[in-house]
Amino acid sequence: MIEKTLKGKPAYWIWLAFLGMFMAVGVACYVRQYLFGLGLTGMSRDVSWGLYISQFTFLVGVAAGGVMLVLPYYIHDYKVFGRITILGEFLAIAAIVMCLLFIMADLGQPLRALNVVLHPTPNSMLFYDMIVLNGYLFLNILCGWVILTAERKQVHPPKWIYFFVYLSIPFAVSIHTVTAMLYCGLPGRHFWLSAIIAPRFLASAFAAGPALIVLISLILKRVANYDAGKEAINKLVTIMIYSALLNLFFIGLEFFVGYYSNIPGHKETLQYLFFGLEHHGHVYNNLVPFMWASIIFMVGSIAMLATPAIRKGNEFLLGLACLILFTGLWIDKGLGFVFGGFVPNPLLEITEYIPTANELGIALGIWATGFFVLTLLYKIAVNVEHEIEH
Amino acid sequence: MDKQRRKFLKIAGASALAGIGAPALVKLTAGSAYASTHGAAPAHGAAPATGHAEAAPTGVRLGMVIDMRVIADHPALLDKAISSCTEAHNIPDFAGDRKNEIKWIWKAPFGSVFTEHSTSHLPKMVQDTDFAVLCNHCDDPPCVRACPTKATFKVKANGIVAMDFHRCIGCRFCMAACPYGARSFNWQDPRPYVKKYNPDFPTRMRGVVEKCNFCGERLALGKEPACVEACKGTGAIVFGDLNDPQSEIRQILDREFTIQRKPSLGTKPSVFYIV
Numbered sequence: 311m312i313e314k315t316l317k318g319k320p321a322y323w324i325w326l327a328f329l330g331m332f333m334a335v336g337v338a339c340y341v342r343q344y345l346f347g348l349g350l351t352g353m354s355r356d357v358s359w360g361l362y363i364s365q366f367t368f369l370v371g372v373a374a375g376g377v378m379l380v381l382p383y384y385i386h387d388y389k390v391f392g393r394i395t396i397l398g399e400f401l402a403i404a405a406i407v408m409c410l411l412f413i414m415a416d417l418g419q420p421l422r423a424l425n426v427v428l429h430p431t432p433n434s435m436l437f438y439d440m441i442v443l444n445g446y447l448f449l450n451i452l453c454g455w456v457i458l459t460a461e462r463k464q465v466h467p468p469k470w471i472y473f474f475v476y477l478s479i480p481f482a483v484s485i486h487t488v489t490a491m492l493y494c495g496l497p498g499r500h501f502w503l504s505a506i507i508a509p510r511f512l513a514s515a516f517a518a519g520p521a522l523i524v525l526i527s528l529i530l531k532r533v534a535n536y537d538a539g540k541e542a543i544n545k546l547v548t549i550m551i552y553s554a555l556l557n558l559f560f561i562g563l564e565f566f567v568g569y570y571s572n573i574p575g576h577k578e579t580l581q582y583l584f585f586g587l588e589h590h591g592h593v594y595n596n597l598v599p600f601m602w603a604s605i606i607f608m609v610g611s612i613a614m615l616a617t618p619a620i621r622k623g624n625e626f627l628l629g630l631a632c633l634i635l636f637t638g639l640w641i642d643k644g645l646g647f648v649f650g651g652f653v654p655n656p657l658l659e660i661t662e663y664i665p666t667a668n669e670l671g672i673a674l675g676i677w678a679t680g681f682f683v684l685t686l687l688y689k690i691a692v693n694v695e696h697e698i699e700h
Numbered sequence: 701m702d703k704q705r706r707k708f709l710k711i712a713g714a715s716a717l718a719g720i721g722a723p724a725l726v727k728l729t730a731g732s733a734y735a736s737t738h739g740a741a742p743a744h745g746a747a748p749a750t751g752h753a754e755a756a757p758t759g760v761r762l763g764m765v766i767d768m769r770v771i772a773d774h775p776a777l778l779d780k781a782i783s784s785c786t787e788a789h790n791i792p793d794f795a796g797d798r799k800n801e802i803k804w805i806w807k808a809p810f811g812s813v814f815t816e817h818s819t820s821h822l823p824k825m826v827q828d829t830d831f832a833v834l835c836n837h838c839d840d841p842p843c844v845r846a847c848p849t850k851a852t853f854k855v856k857a858n859g860i861v862a863m864d865f866h867r868c869i870g871c872r873f874c875m876a877a878c879p880y881g882a883r884s885f886n887w888q889d890p891r892p893y894v895k896k897y898n899p900d901f902p903t904r905m906r907g908v909v910e911k912c913n914f915c916g917e918r919l920a921l922g923k924e925p926a927c928v929e930a931c932k933g934t935g936a937i938v939f940g941d942l943n944d945p946q947s948e949i950r951q952i953l954d955r956e957f958t959i960q961r962k963p964s965l966g967t968k969p970s971v972f973y974i975v
């Protein structure tokens with residue numbers, strides 16, 4: 311089936327070339343970073359994780375979001391998701407590829423990455439994250455491929471594959487739970503030390519993943535003549551609305567605990583993220599505009615999605631709402647959650663983090679790589695569907 | 701006997717610790733009996749076991765008492781301790797650049813060091829004195845728990861939380877996990893910034909984490925930690941086996957009221973402060 315990626319309209323090639331350009335920039339930036347060290351990033355002793363790990367965290371969610379298609383389709387035999395489920399599975403593959411690249415970009419000694427395997431350490435959450443991420447990647451490649459091959463031959467997929475399909479469901483939940491556990495098990499990082507992090511991650515993932523899938527479905531409908539079906543999209547939008555609301559609810563609970571208990575440790579990071587934190591007469595508030603934009607984006611897009619005229623009638627506005635929601639969730643988890651956790655530092659000092667151009671170049675390169683992989687995978691999926699129709 | 705004694709000297713550097721060698725040796729050889737009698741004690745004792753209480757001691761657990769009263773009177777001592785650590789361990793000097801700085805032992809105000817303690821109405825001495833900050837060599841270290849490669853590990857023989865610079869992948873999970881900000885990362889090649897090179901200790905490459913190692917390499921040679929040696933004779937920093945009731949450090953701990961950093965986190969720091 312791979313040969314399908316080699317034939318396409320000019321627009322397809324232009325799009326790939328466009329992504330390839332960013333990938334090349336990413337590679338060049340990475341070579342610079344590799345030769346000099348992570349000092350080329352904006353990270354510091356105090357904010358020791360930055361854009362790479364935050365993108366990783368967010369993208370694990372995007373990957374896990376695919377389960378919102380797999381679960382109804384395979385467990386509840388929800389036929390409407392017949393054409394869209396493969397999009398979810400392939401999105402998960404591309405997202406995990408990005409996750410792994412972001413981890414590699416973040417390592418100070420990337421050539422030693424295999425030490426995680428050579429010296430397995432079961433008390434480290436990163437060890438489990440490695441297992442579930444690679445497991446989920448493998449499951450999605452396997453299931454996506456076998457089922458698509460069967461579809462192409464117009465036969466039923468082999469029975470054994472369903473074992474792996476069902477297995478991928480707990481794996482999807484586990485990748486984001488374990489990723490949450492990277493953070494919520496650390497003593498002394500009060501913002502992260504909250505049992506609600508894992509559920510909050512899942513809620514935001516189940517909104518962000520489907521938002522991207524709906525957006526892509528709408529685009530595919532125009533550029534590739536691939537219609538996932540109105541009803542499927544409508545159902546996904548419902549899932550998104552509830553998940554995004556849950557995420558907002560969880561954020562609200564964090565605010566309540568912090569501000570009502572009035573315990574400084576529980577409050578300070580929220581204060582930093584949303585209002586600015588004062589320290590020695592200086593107010594640190596780098597992220598404040600972003601965080602409020604995130605809240606406005608999330609609330610605004612939920613309102614848009616809940617409006618029947620937009621949801622059912624206007625594809626452009628529907629796509630826009632998905633994009634806004636995705637962006638809002640990205641700021642919330644893909645920026646604020648990780649950066650904020652380091653402020654204040656364990657000695658109650660404040661260092662702010664601003665990514666450097668080189669760092670942004672690498673991050674963009676990895677995102678472009680993800681979309682490159684995604685494009686190839688979707689090209690295959692769409693062509694197979696077209697083949698069946700003819 | 702002699703062989704065993706030498707072994708102890710190597711692991712704990714006991715020879716340098718004011719004649720505690722003999723009792724420590726007894727303890728080492730009769731380890732289990734000693735541990736069991738002590739283990740039973742809290743159950744019958746008057747002191748109720750609290751969440752922050754420590755388990756019965758077993759083996760050697762190296763620790764440190766920093767007497768801030770002495771340092772308040774002689775602030776230069778702390779500078780001396782810091783520079784001797786810098787020289788002993790080839791710690792690069794980035795001239796105050798907060799982004800790159802590598803710190804093993806450094807100065808910070810009381811409020812930063814003891815974030816769980818009240819800072820209202822502090823006596824003048826506490827307000828005006830810079831406190832020494834270094835890795836606590838926690839008995840239950842979160843950095844070790846987090847490390848995915850065992851590049852950070854606890855040395856069984858003496859409780860030191862040590863690092864293998866050649867195994868570290870530079871994921872910085874341990875930095876997020878340490879609640880004391882004790883770890884530094886080499887954001888770039890540190891070698892050009894090492895002021896005075898000491899051939900007895902390895903320099904680090906970029907991309908790895910480092911921190912105070914309780915001078916494991918000096919203890920192995922029977923020497924005291926560099927910072928302790930720098931304050932010799934003043935009692936500013938006392939180093940020794942926390943599990944040995946006869947040791948100098950234990951006698952100080954038994955006599956003086958000491959505090960540890962963030963005891964509520966259950967990490968059981970091995971560095972104690974007299975304020």
Ligand code: SF4
Pocket residue numbers: 834835836837838841842843844861877878879880881882883911967
């Ligand atoms: S102080 Fe930090 S680095 Fe040192 S042992 Fe404790 S957790 Fe680890």
Ligand code: SF4
Pocket residue numbers: 846847848849850851852867868869870871872873874875908909
């Ligand atoms: S940076 Fe090195 S020492 Fe720290 S957790 Fe990663 S591998 Fe372990």
Ligand code: SF4
Pocket residue numbers: 784785786788789804805834911912913914915925926927928
């Ligand atoms: S014990 Fe050794 S490594 Fe630790 S601060 Fe003192 S001199 Fe430095």
